[in-house]
Amino acid sequence: MLDKNFVRENLDFVRERLGTRGGDYSLDELVALDAEWRQVLLRSEELRRQRNEASEQIGKLKKEGQDTSAQQSRVKAISNEIKSLEETLRRLEEKLNTLLHSIPNLPHESVPVGLDESANAEVRRWGSPPYFSFHPMDHVDLGVSLGILDIDRAAKIAGARFALLCGTGARLERALIHFMLDVHTHEHGYREVLPPFMANSASLFGTGNLPKFAQDLFRVEGTDYYLIPTAEVPLTNLYNGEILDGATLPQKFAAYTPCFRSEAGSYGKDTRGLIRQHQFNKVELVKFADPATSYDELESLTRDAEAVLQRVGLHYRVVALCTGDMGFSSAKTYDIEVWLPSQNRFREISSCSNFEAFQARRANIRFRNATGKKQFVHTLNGSGLAVGRTWLAILENYQQGDGTVLIPEALRPYMDGLERIAPEGS
């Protein structure tokens, strides 16, 4: 959510920045509504002042035993007028908020301008694609032939876009979670958190998922609970409504959670394999930062996520998303994309963003700065990493000509020293 006073006072700038995302956001209507709202507010507060004065008078007169019925009926009339103005205010606020809540964040000045992913800018690359002297399989064929992935039974249990990992496959997933958390907590200074896997609507509003993107979420029927689409939701809302001590910033949290997404609107996309699932595991990194250093924090957050890929030896690149390709709440986003031999291209495995004060304003997360003033924090988050996509990238990149898969050395301590995944019985 943008600051409506900022929008009013910097209308041309806001219009220009939002324009780079492509889209029309009714800024003139917003400003007009705001002007009307402030006018009505002023009038209703003036009436309240009159009412407060008169009521106090009545109290005094009554103590002296005087008759106050004339004054009482006058105040009654004022109260009625206040009530009707309040109704108007409520209506205006609702319209105002509907508009305000649907406007995305302003892209940072360093973000490449463009309307779709073709304008994204590659920032750097690490490693190189593996060389195969044979025709490499994709992770589905590999997983099924090794007996560690069962898509058919997952479909029987739940449906499409679910997976069942078995034996060493399940073990590898668990090892990855464990490994990633260890890297971030031991080496990068994040505090581990195990949050609820459901969150209420206020939390989803705070991160910007609601009200605009309800169709992407699974809601628990008859309740205010939603299955979290990412640990960003519970982690960012950790400090919902709080005022932090500025000296404690930045604060860094890491959490493993499953993530649940309806994937409405992605029918036909990535239907094969584990790339796009209704449920997947992710280790998420979240930071609460001082605005003065939040862009440095974005750089280090991205490096923290990259470190995991480097440790397991997977080829990747970092891409700065362009204005039109960024998410609703983000001011700047780096995607980390891992190399997938079966697709002969890079695929997203992490997304690292600085939301500046956009989420903090929605979730009311502030800090007291060095001068004692309250300020909104900047929130950041990034996947560190998507576990399912790491799992499948390892299978594809480490497959051998004999159909087995080598386990990257960094993971072996988490797999009882196992060096290679060989076919196992169901």
Add this chain to the structure above:
RNA sequence: GGAGGAAUGGCCGAGUGGUUGAAGGCGGCGGUCUUGAAAACCGUUAGGGGGGCAACUCUCUCGUAGGUUCGAAUCCUACUUCCUCCGCCA
């Protein structure tokens, strides 16, 4: 699931219809005293919104949302959360 109890400022805690945005204490901050510190003493210390260049000023907020009243922290209703007991349960 059943029966009770509770929710007030950073914390504890008073307050059952009229200068109570809120006593008192603790904590924090500033000062006096001291070689320094402690103690003592004095002062100060909630958040949101509007208007104003500013000084400043108005308004809202005592879990949340409504209601009664000239006037609500205080009375009524619903909801939320927490605590105690009973039942059930990993």
